[in-house]
Amino acid sequence: MSNTILLNNRPEGKPQESDFKFVEQEVGTPGEQELLVEALYVSVDPYLRGRMRDEKSYVPPFELNEPISSNIVAKVLESKHENFKEGDYVSGNMAWKKKQVVSTDNLQKVNPDQAPLSAYLGILGLTGLTAYLGLNEIGQPQKGETLLVSGAAGAVGSVVGQIGKILGLKVVGIAGSDEKIEMLTSKFGFDGGINYKTTENMKEAIGKACPDGVDIYFDNVGGEISDAVLFHINKMARIVICGAIAVYNKTETPKALAVQPFLVKNSALMQGFIVSNYADKFKEAAQQLAQWLQEDQLHYEETIVEGFENIPQAFIDLFDGKNKGKMVVKA
Amino acid sequence: MSNTILLNNRPEGKPQESDFKFVEQEVGTPGEQELLVEALYVSVDPYLRGRMRDEKSYVPPFELNEPISSNIVAKVLESKHENFKEGDYVSGNMAWKKKQVVSTDNLQKVNPDQAPLSAYLGILGLTGLTAYLGLNEIGQPQKGETLLVSGAAGAVGSVVGQIGKILGLKVVGIAGSDEKIEMLTSKFGFDGGINYKTTENMKEAIGKACPDGVDIYFDNVGGEISDAVLFHINKMARIVICGAIAVYNKTETPKALAVQPFLVKNSALMQGFIVSNYADKFKEAAQQLAQWLQEDQLHYEETIVEGFENIPQAFIDLFDGKNKGKMVVKA
Numbered sequence: 293m294s295n296t297i298l299l300n301n302r303p304e305g306k307p308q309e310s311d312f313k314f315v316e317q318e319v320g321t322p323g324e325q326e327l328l329v330e331a332l333y334v335s336v337d338p339y340l341r342g343r344m345r346d347e348k349s350y351v352p353p354f355e356l357n358e359p360i361s362s363n364i365v366a367k368v369l370e371s372k373h374e375n376f377k378e379g380d381y382v383s384g385n386m387a388w389k390k391k392q393v394v395s396t397d398n399l400q401k402v403n404p405d406q407a408p409l410s411a412y413l414g415i416l417g418l419t420g421l422t423a424y425l426g427l428n429e430i431g432q433p434q435k436g437e438t439l440l441v442s443g444a445a446g447a448v449g450s451v452v453g454q455i456g457k458i459l460g461l462k463v464v465g466i467a468g469s470d471e472k473i474e475m476l477t478s479k480f481g482f483d484g485g486i487n488y489k490t491t492e493n494m495k496e497a498i499g500k501a502c503p504d505g506v507d508i509y510f511d512n513v514g515g516e517i518s519d520a521v522l523f524h525i526n527k528m529a530r531i532v533i534c535g536a537i538a539v540y541n542k543t544e545t546p547k548a549l550a551v552q553p554f555l556v557k558n559s560a561l562m563q564g565f566i567v568s569n570y571a572d573k574f575k576e577a578a579q580q581l582a583q584w585l586q587e588d589q590l591h592y593e594e595t596i597v598e599g600f601e602n603i604p605q606a607f608i609d610l611f612d613g614k615n616k617g618k619m620v621v622k623a
Numbered sequence: 624m625s626n627t628i629l630l631n632n633r634p635e636g637k638p639q640e641s642d643f644k645f646v647e648q649e650v651g652t653p654g655e656q657e658l659l660v661e662a663l664y665v666s667v668d669p670y671l672r673g674r675m676r677d678e679k680s681y682v683p684p685f686e687l688n689e690p691i692s693s694n695i696v697a698k699v700l701e702s703k704h705e706n707f708k709e710g711d712y713v714s715g716n717m718a719w720k721k722k723q724v725v726s727t728d729n730l731q732k733v734n735p736d737q738a739p740l741s742a743y744l745g746i747l748g749l750t751g752l753t754a755y756l757g758l759n760e761i762g763q764p765q766k767g768e769t770l771l772v773s774g775a776a777g778a779v780g781s782v783v784g785q786i787g788k789i790l791g792l793k794v795v796g797i798a799g800s801d802e803k804i805e806m807l808t809s810k811f812g813f814d815g816g817i818n819y820k821t822t823e824n825m826k827e828a829i830g831k832a833c834p835d836g837v838d839i840y841f842d843n844v845g846g847e848i849s850d851a852v853l854f855h856i857n858k859m860a861r862i863v864i865c866g867a868i869a870v871y872n873k874t875e876t877p878k879a880l881a882v883q884p885f886l887v888k889n890s891a892l893m894q895g896f897i898v899s900n901y902a903d904k905f906k907e908a909a910q911q912l913a914q915w916l917q918e919d920q921l922h923y924e925e926t927i928v929e930g931f932e933n934i935p936q937a938f939i940d941l942f943d944g945k946n947k948g949k950m951v952v953k954a
Binding site: 342511514515518528533534535536545546547548549550551552553554555556557558559560561562563564565566569 | 673842845846849859864865866867876877878879880881882883884885886887888889890891892893894895896897900
């Protein structure tokens, strides 16, 4: 009975099931200040692909034959720490294990009465913080501006667009199916959407959807979509580079349009980030997100896959855009 | 006797003599508040290439069959404005004409006793301001960091590097001849230099010259050199996009390495700018530059071409790197 998922190979190109290995590992018992927890919901995220590569990045790479880790909501089965008790729910970065002993550093208690537990991996977790802080800190949104979001039906993108609307922006999303585009406008209140899979000329389509140009481009994908956006950025535009899922699986460093001439011509900014850069603003951001959620100003979509054994496949499916909103596995 | 240079064709690729036309135009006489001036020194700059294209940019394009304009130091021959008198020297954006009638808006008086007149087109003019403000406002230099400058022997690059040294940075320059590299280290105090024309593996050479990585990349060139730099940027690196001379003459939008993955991985920033974005800081910056120049902390190189009729060729020569430092024509 396997209870742990290890990194078996560093993926070449798109990850495969064989890059993961299921093994049975001893669970152990908690020492002083430690907890024994059981995973309830496991987050799978595109950025994990980067950690499967053996190269320096903002977080160290996963080790071969060691458990993969991601954000998890877990239930406390046994506590040796005075601030936690059996039956509490916690979230934080934990290993892909059914049960495990964890230190309480960097764990947060979460409240199942405030929102469904899975939301703490999404809109009330790093996903929501990423959307909120990337848009506000880098995007510097001003009422009336045009915000274009790629990967708009994804976990981060759908929140970015909604926050944009709350802040009084015109919001256009790019996504990969008519169903997703419909969801952007009907459920999330976007002003418009572009299905990049059925659009032949993205450059033209963006121009049509954003007749006043693009002031903020929140980029989750990179690749050719982002090339097409460059032709429409306004003076002093801000391009928030949140992710580049279109290129994460490339085995060679990909080519794209040279951005420098566009940036010079428009005095535009492009900034990559990871949400932990803004850790000092997490509390304020989380409060704002929770308030908007309670006020029914924010909505979210999630794709919940059942079964611990399906974690690798759920992760792989991210790269085919099979998720709507946050992809979560119910362990 | 031709006294005016018009834009004859919009250049395809590298500009040619035939893209310019010499004509004789009426000089006219100054009305109220106007001056009659004679051009003494004419600045030729890579950015003018952009204005020869018929596309929206930060400044409107030049019109066909109209005079080209750039920064010029001129002598006042006749004044109808109380603040200027015959014999004064002024600088500002003026037409490529030997003599012309100008409004005094946006003209500054310059002092030939403080520095040679040509310096007001370079280190004490927009060139110096571009270097100072781009490095400080976007680069946000911190003592001990590594600054890499491309186009380092050029007008802006050589000033950027010297300011970097004054501010306590480690400074490495990239330029196109051994003579220029020698000048960077001996005359301008750079810590090191890379001759990209004789270096086969730029990625490796940059790694060797910047063993602690690159914190600030001041980019005047774009193209393959800038691709190679991406592999060496540090966390929170700032890439100042000042120019992209390597691609100004391309007829198709050039391809380059996709920058997004590098920016995300390092939470790095890339910002294009034009010096007029920081117009509110011109006065402070100009004072600082003049002070450093007087203190002999700043040096400059200039390439002075003789003769009004050689303005087009001097401009064309910029794209072959024939200048050392600021390229100026003595009219």
